[in-house]
Amino acid sequence: MAKHVVFDIVGTCVSFDAYYEKIERVMGPKLKQHSITAKHFGFTWQTVAELEFTFLSVAGSYLPYKDVMRGLFYRTLWMSGIADPQAFATDEEREACIEGYASLQLRPDCGACFQKLRDAGFTVWCFTTGDIQRVKGYFDRGGVDVPLDNVVSCDGLGVAKPALAAYESVWTRLGRDDVKWFAAAHMWDVAAATKVGFRGAWSAVLEKEPCLDVFRDAKMEVVAGSLLEMADSIISKSQG
Missing domain, CATH: 3.40.50.1000 (HAD superfamily/HAD-like)
Incomplete structure (x- = not known):
């Protein structure tokens, strides 16, 4: 057997440490101005992405996790207390943070x-x-x-x-x-x-x-x- x-x-x-560290390098100082730590934002972002990823799968609308995560970046910033996410961060910063997953x-x-x-x-x-x-x-x-x-x-x-x-x-x-x-x-x-x-x-x-x-x-x-x-x-x- x-x-x-x-x-x-x-x-x-x-x-997940390398992912959180990448967010700190890319956006840490800006986040801290709003009393948001890189780890807390990173955890919130990945958790929201996991939730929506799962809901999409259950509903028969499967989308790869990385694509879900990318699409929820600005929404997560807003839910974290950033009044104007599009002015706060850029697509390039988003992609740099996502790349943190590749260096885990x-x-x-x-x-x-x-x-x-x-x-x-x-x-x-x-x-x-x-x-x-x-x-x-x-x-x-x-x-x-x-x-x-x-x-x-x-x-x-x-x-x-x-x-x-x-x-x-x-x-x-x-x-x-x-x-x-x-x-x-x-x-x-x-x-x-x-x-x-x-x-x-x-x-x-x-x-x-x-x-x-x-x-x-x-x-x-x-x-x-x-x-x-x-x-x-x-x-x-x-x-x-």
Whole structure:
């Protein structure tokens, strides 16, 4: 019986720090004049984009996340308290901030986490809503070997996480009787994956708090701190 761990990428294996730092370099001083930090604006922008991206997908009007993010830039500035977003920022600044996503870096213990699981007999997969080549680039730059065939995107399916069909596409790709875990730092991500049969593992590296009173129906077998602690728990719970 084979063993698999499917990882979410951005937010879990990859930190958002470089994106926030790029916003700080491009627009930080201007934002601070309005008592807005680069990190808070960046988080608000990406969260709003994720919301609309998901709603579009559910409504059958799928649009790639990057395009959604681009289209919501000025609206997010306005919702953040900027009275005249078009006068406050430029398209060039918007594109520079979006480019911050291309420079995201792996979390320091990601490679060790993958290696620990592989040494224990697991095949590591990476599942994303983004572009496969961009995601593969995160690992290449971080010096972590991830075969291209093990990077899976739902971008071509016309459906986005957390739609169950997205997780089912990966679930059915793996062996029927295999051990299959889904690991992420987004609680909503793991909770959805468990609904199609994955065993769930969550790391606190992004959200800090699991908020299990919100995700009440999540079948979470592992709630851990670091990625390495999560790997240890997955290995331990898969024995026997």
